[in-house]
Amino acid sequence: xxxxxxxxxxxxxxxxxxxxxxxxxxxxxxxxxxxxxxxxxxxxxxxxxxxxxxxxxxxxxxxxxxxxxxxxxxxxxxxxxxxxxxxxxxxxxxxxxxxxxxxxxxxxxxxxxxxxxxxxxxxxxxxxxxxxxxxxxxxxxxxxxxxxxxxxxxxxxxxxxxxxxxxxxxxxxxxxxxxxxxxxxxxxxxxxxxxxxxxxxxxxxxxxxxxxxxxxxxxxxxxxxxxxxxxxxxxxxxxxxxxxxxxxxxxxxxxxxxxxxxxxxxxxxxxxxxxxxxxxxxxxxxxxxxxxxxxxxxxxxxxxxxxxxxxxxxxxxxxxxxxxxxxxxxxxxxxxxxxxxxxxxxxxxxxxxxxxxxxxxxxxxxxxxxxxxxxxxxxxxxxxxxxxxxxxxxxxxxxxxxxxxxxxxxxxxxxxxxxxxxxxxxxxxxxxxxxxxxxxxxxxxxxxxxxxxxxxxxxxxxxxxxxxxxxxxxxxxxxxxxxxxxxxxxxxxxxxxxxxxxxxxxxxxxxxxxxxxxxxxxxxxxxxxxxxxxxxxxxxxxxxxxxxxxxxxxxxxxxxxxxxxxxxxxxxxxxxxxxxxxxxxxxxxxxxxxxxxxxxxxxxxxxxxxxxxxxxxxxxxxxxxxxxxxxxxxxxxxxxxxxxxxxxxx
Numbered sequence: 341x342x343x344x345x346x347x348x349x350x351x352x353x354x355x356x357x358x359x360x361x362x363x364x365x366x367x368x369x370x371x372x373x374x375x376x377x378x379x380x381x382x383x384x385x386x387x388x389x390x391x392x393x394x395x396x397x398x399x400x401x402x403x404x405x406x407x408x409x410x411x412x413x414x415x416x417x418x419x420x421x422x423x424x425x426x427x428x429x430x431x432x433x434x435x436x437x438x439x440x441x442x443x444x445x446x447x448x449x450x451x452x453x454x455x456x457x458x459x460x461x462x463x464x465x466x467x468x469x470x471x472x473x474x475x476x477x478x479x480x481x482x483x484x485x486x487x488x489x490x491x492x493x494x495x496x497x498x499x500x501x502x503x504x505x506x507x508x509x510x511x512x513x514x515x516x517x518x519x520x521x522x523x524x525x526x527x528x529x530x531x532x533x534x535x536x537x538x539x540x541x542x543x544x545x546x547x548x549x550x551x552x553x554x555x556x557x558x559x560x561x562x563x564x565x566x567x568x569x570x571x572x573x574x575x576x577x578x579x580x581x582x583x584x585x586x587x588x589x590x591x592x593x594x595x596x597x598x599x600x601x602x603x604x605x606x607x608x609x610x611x612x613x614x615x616x617x618x619x620x621x622x623x624x625x626x627x628x629x630x631x632x633x634x635x636x637x638x639x640x641x642x643x644x645x646x647x648x649x650x651x652x653x654x655x656x657x658x659x660x661x662x663x664x665x666x667x668x669x670x671x672x673x674x675x676x677x678x679x680x681x682x683x684x685x686x687x688x689x690x691x692x693x694x695x696x697x698x699x700x701x702x703x704x705x706x707x708x709x710x711x712x713x714x715x716x717x718x719x720x721x722x723x724x725x726x727x728x729x730x731x732x733x734x735x736x737x738x739x740x741x742x743x744x745x746x747x748x749x750x751x752x753x754x755x756x757x758x759x760x761x762x763x764x765x766x767x768x769x770x771x772x773x774x775x776x777x778x779x780x781x782x783x784x785x786x787x788x789x790x791x792x793x794x795x796x797x798x799x800x801x802x803x804x805x806x807x808x809x810x811x812x813x814x815x816x817x818x819x820x821x822x823x824x825x826x827x828x829x830x831x832x833x834x835x836x837x838x839x840x841x842x843x844x845x846x847x848x849x850x851x852x853x854x855x856x857x858x859x860x861x862x863x864x865x866x867x868x869x870x871x872x873x874x875x876x877x878x879x880x881x882x883x884x885x886x887x888x889x890x891x892x893x894x895x896x897x898x899x900x901x902x903x904x905x906x907x908x909x910x911x912x913x914x915x916x917x918x919x920x921x922x923x924x925x926x927x928x929x930x931x932x933x934x935x936x937x938x939x940x941x942x943x944x945x946x947x948x949x950x951x952x953x954x955x956x957x958x959x960x961x962x963x964x965x966x967x968x969x970x971x972x973x974x975x976x977x978x979x980x981x982x983x984x985x986x987x988x989x990x
Contacts, residue, residue, distance in 0.1 A: 342544055344464050344512055345577065347413070348604055348641055352661040355466070355608055355644025356407035356415045357654050361620075363389050366399055381431055388430050390422045393442040400443075404450040408463060410651035411658035414642070415451060415463065416515060417506065419443040420470035423498040425490065429473070437505045440467075444509020466515040466546060467506035469499065469528060476523040477560040477757055477785045485758035486716075486751050492527050492782035499531035500538075507539045517548040518583050520559035522570045523785035529574050530811050544577035546642075548606055550584045556593055557681075560785055561760060564593060565600055566679035569787045573813040573854070580606030582646045586613055586622060587630035594639050602672040604641035607634060611648030620648020628656035635664045676815060676853045676893055678766035679786040684732060686893060686929060692920065693930035694938075695768055696731030697899065698722050699752075701740045711738060711748055716755055723762045729935040733789065734762070736780070737770035745776040753783040768932075769814075774805060781812040788814045792858055794821035795840060802840070806848045815854040817895055818844065820881075826860055828874060833859040833881040834888075841889045852891025856930070859885070861896040861919075863903040865955055865964040875901060876958040879923050886927035893929040901956075905971055911948075913939045918952040 347353060366372075373385040375395035385391060392400055400418050407415055421427065422439040432439070444467060451463040474490035481487045503514060514532050519525045525547065536542055549567060552559045558567060568579065579601045581590055587609040598605045612622035627649070634640050643661065645653045676686040686693060699722055701708035710719040723734055734756075738748040749771070756762050768789040769780035777790055793805045793816060809816045818840040820827035827833040837857050844850040859881040862874040882894050901919055902912035920931065921941045944952070951970060954963035 342512070343462060344414075344544060347462065348577075348666070350666075352635065352640060352664055352666050353413040353464075353642045354411055354654060354657045354661060355606065355642055356404075356410075356412040357608075357645035357649030357651065358647055359403060359416070359418055359420070360389060361648055361650055362403045362406070363392065363399065368392075368396070368399075372396060383431060385430060388421075388432070390419055390427075390439055390443065391430070391432070393418055393422075393439055393446060394435070397442065397446050400446045401450055404447055405454075406651040407654055408450060408454040410655040412644070412654055413461070413463060414466050414513075414644070415447050416466045416468040416517075417443040417447045417509075417511060418468070419502070419506065420468045420517070421472075423470070423472055423502050425472040425474060425494065425498045426470065436501050440502050440505030441509040443468075444506050444511050448510050464512040465510070466513045467503070467509075467511035469502060469506075469514060469516045471517075471519050471521065471524050472498065474524075475521040475560060476527070477521045479754070479758065486754040488754065492523065495524055495527035496531050499528045500535050503528075503532055503535035504538055507535060507541055507543065511543065513544045513546055513577060515546040515548065517546075519547065519549045520552070521785060522558070522560060522562055522567045523783075525567075525571060526785070526813050529571060529813075533574075533811065545574065546578045546580075546606060547571065547576050548580045548582045548608070550582060551593060552584070554589065556596070561681045561763065562679065562785060563682055564597055565677075565683040566681060566786060568597070568601060569677040569679040569683050570785060570813055572677065572787065573810055573851075576603045578604035578606045578642055580608070580640075580642065582606075582608040582644075583610060586610055587627060587634070589613075591630070591633060591639070594634065595637075598639055598667055598670065600670055600673070602670050604669060605639065605667050606642035606644070607640050608642075608644035608646045608649075610646045611653060614647070622648070624650075624653040624656045627653055628660065631657065632660055635660050638665045638667050641666045674853065674891070676856075677787065678733065678789065678815065680763050680765045680767065681760060681786070682764045684766055690929075692924050692928065693732045694730055694935045695733040695735050695895070695930055695932045696723070696726030696729075697735050697897075697932045697934050698726055700735055700737040700770060701743070702737060703899065708740060711743060711752070712740075716752065719752065720755055720759060720762065723756060724759065726935060727762055727765055731765065731935045733766045733768050733930070735768040735770050735791070735932050738776065739771050739773060745771065745773055746779040749776050749780045750783050753780055757783075757785075768817075778808065778812075781809070781814060789856065790814050790816050792817035792819040794819040795823060795836065796821045798823060799843065803843060803847055806844055806850065810848060810850055810854075815856060816844070816850070817856045817858050819858045820860050826862075828860065828862060828877065830877040830880045830884075833877060834884050837881070837885055837892075838889065841892060852889070853893070855889075855891070856893040856895050857885055857889075858895050858897070861898055861900045861931075863900055865967045866904040867968065869961070869964075872955070872961065872964045873958050875919055875956040879919075879926055879957070882923055882928050883926040894927060895930045895932070896923075896928070898931045898933050908971055908975060909937065910939075911971055911974075913937050914944045914948060915952055915956070917941045917944060918949060919956050922953075922957065 611620035770791040902915040
């Protein structure tokens with residue numbers, strides 16, 4: 341346990357206030373910012389506050405001292421914009437390491453001095469990491485919604501460079517703050533993990549979002565619950581909110597975070613909302629009255645100030661937090677939570693999640709044609725129709741030899757992100773090409789599902805891909821496929837799933853709830869006797885997984901079951917309905933289906949339903965032959981309405 345974690349278990353910590361407000365009081369000139377060292381740089385430097393770490397460290401240290409004197413337990417480094425991306429506005433990209441090390445050392449020097457004065461009140465340094473001035477989830481060009489002016493890789497490398505320097509400068513915690521796009525955050529979190537590995541030093545991570553308006557969503561459209569799901573793969577020290585509002589307006593959102601977040605809660609609001617001149621009017625006394633409610637109701641563990649706050653504001657907090665009861669983190673949610681713009685909790689009460697299958701070039705000829713012809717608006721209509729028809733997750737697959745899979749996956753997911761009615765649901769990235777999978781993971785801010793990884797190429801390959809999936813914050817489908825091939829019997833399915841489960845949990849560190857098994861839905865009644873037990877083997881495996889692999893979920897490509905009856909759509913959908921009826925009873929959680937063609941189990945004629953159950957549950961060996969005979973004798977009686985619903989042949 342780190343020193344800051346030990347203190348947080350005992351009391352509420354005070355974070356400092358605004359840096360920019362304090363710097364403004366010095367009325368610095370262009371020459372003050374540049375000093376002699378940066379006189380040669382072109383363009384205006386006034387306003388580049390991070391630059392002062394090098395040109396006027398005396399001012400930065402003095403501000404840190406004022407906040408420490410006011411009672412701050414944690415001071416932030418003056419490095420909010422010290423990344424390649426943000427510093428490119430000033431032509432200072434080559435100074436990133438130096439800016440961050442200097443920022444960390446300036447704060448470290450002052451924190452150490454005040455800790456020596458009073459060892460009973462240790463002071464900590466938080467490395468400030470701003471969101472950059474770009475967003476990976478939103479196009480800056482309204483005429484081209486798929487365009488992005490920044491990539492995940494650009495963000496990752498920029499954050500990693502900054503974080504390595506902050507760690508080298510001896511910060512106690514990394515603070516990713518004012519986050520308005522969870523895809524940016526995921527890049528920062530991955531960078532943090534890798535920077536700590538590079539520097540061989542583990543330090544806690546704090547995360548603070550900022551929300552856009554009273555809807556409770558961040559700028560990129562996610563709810564707080566959806567954003568929290570997206571970053572649930574990282575063990576955060578704290579999550580919270582800063583900027584956006586004054587304390588009064590922020591309070592309900594802090595309460596919501598406290599209800600669902602299994603970590604400490606931070607809040608550092610503005611000194612009210614800006615007036616017509618862009619200034620903040622709340623006095624320290626006014627703000628303190630609102631902050632008292634946070635403390636009296638045990639809503640927070642870390643309290644500070646953002647825009648417009650000063651040491652005078654922070655000084656009001658010390659008497660408020662004295663002997664106050666800290667917030668108690670929520671219990672970790674035992675369920676799988678996915679997210680698009682909204683969160684989707686997978687619970688027993690959900691019964692079954694429909695994963696829409698029509699944005700898959702292998703399953704829909706129409707979707708394949710539209711992608712090939714670059715008819716993206718029409719392709720989006722297929723996605724929208726699935727959500728309207730009840731799909732709770734969208735499967736996206738662009739694996740085709742004539743397509744540039746990496747481009748098409750990235751492009752289509754970016755287009756989905758621009759359509760809130762589609763982007764509200766999570767996405768399943770479906771590909772047999774790992775490069776396409778990773779391209780999709782770099783595009784989605786929500787918590788997605790990767791379909792799939794397996795032991796086909798051995799344990800090393802399986803573990804490597806699983807670690808990457810986890811680092812991107814996705815859930816994973818582990819397919820029952822090993823070095824010997826596809827698992828088809830109950831014994832093989834259970835053995836392979838058990839092996840993958842313990843590799844994922846023990847070797848990779850996956851939460852069991854983020855593991856989804858696909859025990860292989862295989863075609864039955866094909867005329868080959870060895871295929872007749874496939875459905876029953878799957879259903880038995882579902883029951884076994886639920887009893888023996890705690891927390892794991894089960895999915896499957898349901899349409900594979902009836903492949904030998906393609907063209908007879910009514911019979912196929914009836915087979916799917918009967919199969920799901922029994923598989924869901926045993927614990928199947930989700931499946932790739934076409935929600936618009938579903939047939940209700942009770943609506944299937946009793947004679948056909950019994951025959952299908954004989955086949956699917958393998959009640960007797962001859963049942964499959966009887967179903968084949970039934971299909972042949974009833975091939976001309978297919979409900980034409982059902983045929984029109986299926987566009988596989990379009």
